[in-house]
Amino acid sequence: MSFKWKAENYHKEIEFLYDSLINSKPPFISSSLKTFIKAFTHKHSEEGESIKWLCKNIKNEKQISKVSLVSLLDSLFRGGYIVSDLNYFNKTVKNIFCSPNGEKLKNIKVSKAEKSKNPSRIQEIRAIIDGLSNIA
Secondary structure (H helix, E strand, O other), rough: OOOOEEEOHHHHHHHHHHHHHOOOOOOOOOOOHHHHHHHHHHOOOOOOOOEEOOOOOOOOOEEOHHHHHHHHHHHHHHHHEEEEOHHHHHHHHHHHEEOOOOOOOOOOHHHOOOOOOOOHHHHHHHHHHHHHHOOO
């Protein structure tokens, strides 16, 4: 199970998103480009193939910020980049993303409820989404 990117221009957009997330200081993700593309083009990923979400929680550096991940994905949905069925959002996130140690993410529903709070690195996430909107 993976997300589905809008049809047109997806290679440039997904590669821009990947480059932006992986080249941030510190990086938001750890993943191969191949795995990342699979995750956003409705392709099946292999067992154990996932994207490590590395963004730390600003209140507790020992934890990752799932709220930031949900905010990023929500921005991609609202921007019309991801056109997948939102009914499978939680399950898809659990299937695609994992913690830095490789454990599947849990409590996505709770993170969605907390999305309105100030997520870690939200300004960087917004800048990435803005950059994505400039790709023609």
